[in-house]
Amino acid sequence: MSDPVNRKKVPFRGGGFKPRPIRFVAPFVFLALVLFWEFGSRTGIISNLVLPAPSEAFQAFLDLYNSGLFWKHVSTSLYRLVFGWSIGTALGILVGLLIGLFSLARSSLLPLTSAFFPIPKIALLPLFIIWFGIGEGSKVATILFGTFFPTVIATYGGVDNVERGLVRMGQSFGMSWLSIVRKIILPGALPAILSGARISASIAIILLVAAEMIGAEYGIGAYVLMAGSLFATDQLIVGVAMLSILGLCVSWLIGKAEKALLNWRG
Amino acid sequence: MPFPIIRLDYMQISIEKLSHAYGSVEVLNDINLTFEPGEIAVIIGPSGCGKSTLLRLMGGLEEPSKGAAYIAGQAPEGSLNPLTYIFQDFALLPWRTVAGNISLVLEDHKLSKQQSKAIIDDVLARTNLSEFHDALPHQLSGGMKQRVAIARALAVSPAFLLMDEPLSALDSQTRELLMDDLVALWSREAFSACYVTHNLAEAVRLGHKVIVLSRRPGKVREVVEISIPLNERRERAAELEEVQQQLWHMMREEALAADRELADV
Incomplete structure (x- = not known):
């Protein structure tokens, strides 16, 4: 028997390193920040020249909404975003698969991809305008190219990481090449493709604004640019908030897609 | 050395003078x-x-x-894949259910829906897995996973x-x-x-x-x-x-x- 006087409880030293999401914290922090901002503006701690009050920005949003231009800007931007992103992603998945499956494609296309990926696509915008015109073409092309390369890299990485044992299993059961690609390689690479989609969607939004800052009449980027050149900071805030909400929506959608397509991960 | 007797109703595998090297090893x-x-x-x-x-x-x-x-x-008649493997790491597709994993190896053969279903039900019954028909691999223990792999191997009548x-x-x-x-x-x-x-x-x-x-x-x-x-x-x-x-x-x-x-x- 141990001496009950001299004994100590074994000190607990595990735990931690496992952050969990807590509900309602995020909206609360957001609300507190806006309230603080509004309060600062009203009392004069934050000068109106430096940052307009949230209420002023909201008024600017109502003005925009009442003028009827809100949907025009948003739909124009959405069209460019969806069009450029989906074609860029589709082509990216295709080329990524080729690089993942064929030696010749890997040796020829992979160096090209590595060379083109780091080029800021915004720097190429003048070229795109010459090639595809000042209209929709150059804007869609900027987004397309911007989303294409990260998708290629995510896809071929995903294909490379599909367990070779599963492929060997497919071969051992005499499955056809096409069946192996469709039923083993593609679903196996899907998690990587979806996390690539998350990254390329953010890149697409950044490029959208950049492209709309040159020669666009409508679009969130054009709205932000116009507000900026007039120093209408309240409108600027509205534009930036719209972009942020757009980004949140896109990441929510991809989250939904991940949940639906990858429920087998358990 | 006596010649092995080849029975025509069965398959026999023989290995002759086989050597293998990976590079110089x-x-x-x-x-x-x-x-x-x-x-x-x-x-x-x-x-x-x-x-x-x-x-x-x-x-x-x-x-x-x-x-x-x-x-x-x-x-033998009806064997879809004469030489069939069972792997150490089970090699089950994690995105397919137990039945889906067995169906995978039948899909490339021209079988009707009913035929496939009959084969799947049969091999699941033979390996006592019927109740796990719709389970995903990550829900199964290692032993169950290997039983599924055995059922999958039996499905192609090796x-x-x-x-x-x-x-x-x-x-x-x-x-x-x-x-x-x-x-x-x-x-x-x-x-x-x-x-x-x-x-x-x-x-x-x-x-x-x-x-x-x-x-x-x-x-x-x-x-x-x-x-x-x-x-x-x-x-x-x-x-x-x-x-x-x-x-x-x-x-x-x-x-x-x-x-x-x-x-x-």
């Missing part, structure tokens, strides 16, 4: 073996002796550098099973249970199999003959026949223990030497 050297139908042949050997490679060469997943593996005789350390990823209790399952399955269907393992207890429980390979480059060192019927082996443990000791005696030096080699493959 010789893995297998001049292997000559014949696998009889209706018999489980166990290949044992120290780690890295090329036993898994030999199995891959037998099933055509790799090409030997020299020599060849041959099949003689006809695969003529010859190639088993690559099928129980090595399982804990020892599960291993015992699955060994009983395999013995029961063999007692019913007398399948032919080549079973690779490094576990001597499995070898003496399941093997009609045990092929002992030497360390790299692997050569056939000894072929030990065990005449005790499979379903009596659990009771006759003392006799098996003797065979196991004999096998261990053969393998001990090889394993010791293999253990001290520097890995360069």
